[in-house]
Amino acid sequence: MTFVTQDAEAKGSLKSETTHLDDLTYEGVAPEELPLFRGLPVPRRTDLMRHAMVHSVSAGTVLFEQGDVPNFQLIVLAGSAQLFGRSAEGREVLIEAVRAPDLVIPAAVLTGAPYLMQARVPEPSRFLLIQAGAFRAAVEVEPLLAHAAIGSLAAQFRRMVRQIKNLKLRSSTERVGCYLLALSKRQGTPDRAVLPFEKTLIASELGITRESFSRALSSLGKSGIRVDGQTIEILDAARVAAACAPDPLIDGTDGEGFAI
Amino acid sequence: MTFVTQDAEAKGSLKSETTHLDDLTYEGVAPEELPLFRGLPVPRRTDLMRHAMVHSVSAGTVLFEQGDVPNFQLIVLAGSAQLFGRSAEGREVLIEAVRAPDLVIPAAVLTGAPYLMQARVPEPSRFLLIQAGAFRAAVEVEPLLAHAAIGSLAAQFRRMVRQIKNLKLRSSTERVGCYLLALSKRQGTPDRAVLPFEKTLIASELGITRESFSRALSSLGKSGIRVDGQTIEILDAARVAAACAPDPLIDGTDGEGFAI
DNA sequence: GGCATGCCTTGATTTGGATCAATGCCGGAT
């Protein structure tokens, strides 16, 4: 089997490329810069690296399918990965986006259980791949690695809990409004939010259809937002907040307590 | 502050009781029987135990509120805890039930971040409480503890992912049908499922109202189930499955790979 | 017994969001 497959829809001009650790040109995060490896005893690090490689992949690449048994722990060095859930009938929804630097679903790799989600790459990205067995073994014996894994697992768990609360406790318009407020905060622009990907995708992340997302946006127009393509002007954050009841225990992001 | 508060609704005849480790009468799991501690170097274990106690609590007890900063890592020795999400307006939904033996939201304790959920005890239960700081420190340095924490975190993460897929990809009737099938399988009775708690609570776990849950049950009557109070007879599992499209990547439970 | 109280069911109605369908818009290819 191939551990990374080119998506059928991907344009032919883009290609993925594997690099061994020796002949890297670093962009974004270099593996050695990761706190994960900085603190590692040198022999352990070189041992791990012998079971690792860096892989640059193009937009559209499928990293793995749901149901696959993990062969590698993927670490996002640059770019991001999107995790999708798919139903039997083929409907597909975005569950999470994993941004550099982070581990891609350590929960599956560390338990050796089949992936519950498919991973795709929405933009040219670079990953460190560590063979699953070697990674598990290293985490077993190396407290620093265990610490990093725990931090990543915990943060991802909490994101899932937030999402469940969002889905169960709020209406679709509230979800959209709170999403915009959280986004503008994360981007450091209180009066504006730029959507990170296509509206259809965001809609599926929020558990609604693209049409409902569109309507929610226009209905929030009455509460002080203005839509212009991918950027949303937030004219009256207070009114939006009043309409959507944002809640730090749902919309917040834990500070980067643990860094990978 | 008190780390455990008696629920206002709890009947006065029930009481909670704290026990020091010396004068325990063991029922269910004893702390020393946990694989978690069995393998621990003795000095480490005694050190941990000095920051720990066993607490027996009655039904209705609130273990902590959402927003609280964790003071203890709670470990369910006997019984269970239910985790609730609450909206600003006070609507409350069941997010997960944690059954012995397991850790209660290690994600919050290990990151020191505020709980995203409230924990309540639906039945008389026994918990081991380890002071959060001591627990974190022990996990840092003790690979066996780290391993157990990782196993618990990973399993809990995966349950949340399954739940999100369930909510986003299925209709309410499908969720109910698949819930029953999974339940009967878990209980080892292919032709019957006994609901583990009130229907209202299960409905909130499945993201629907109690009325919709009731209607879903009766509409599944046409697919071969029969409702009798808390027990559901499954007359024709195949027809139910056909109607609800169960999926191991949603309804499955990971085998107990990691034991606490 | 009689009467609350809590939980569940069932029916009537409303409504939020999905679905179906048409059109608009933009960027890329030719």
Added chain:
DNA sequence: ATCCGGCATTGATCCAAATCAAGGCATGCC
């Protein structure tokens, strides 16, 4: 420029599930 395919909006309609409302059926208490 023109055509095209993918994405987004908007409108019309439908439908699933929520809400509102009324009883039913236990259980426990006085």
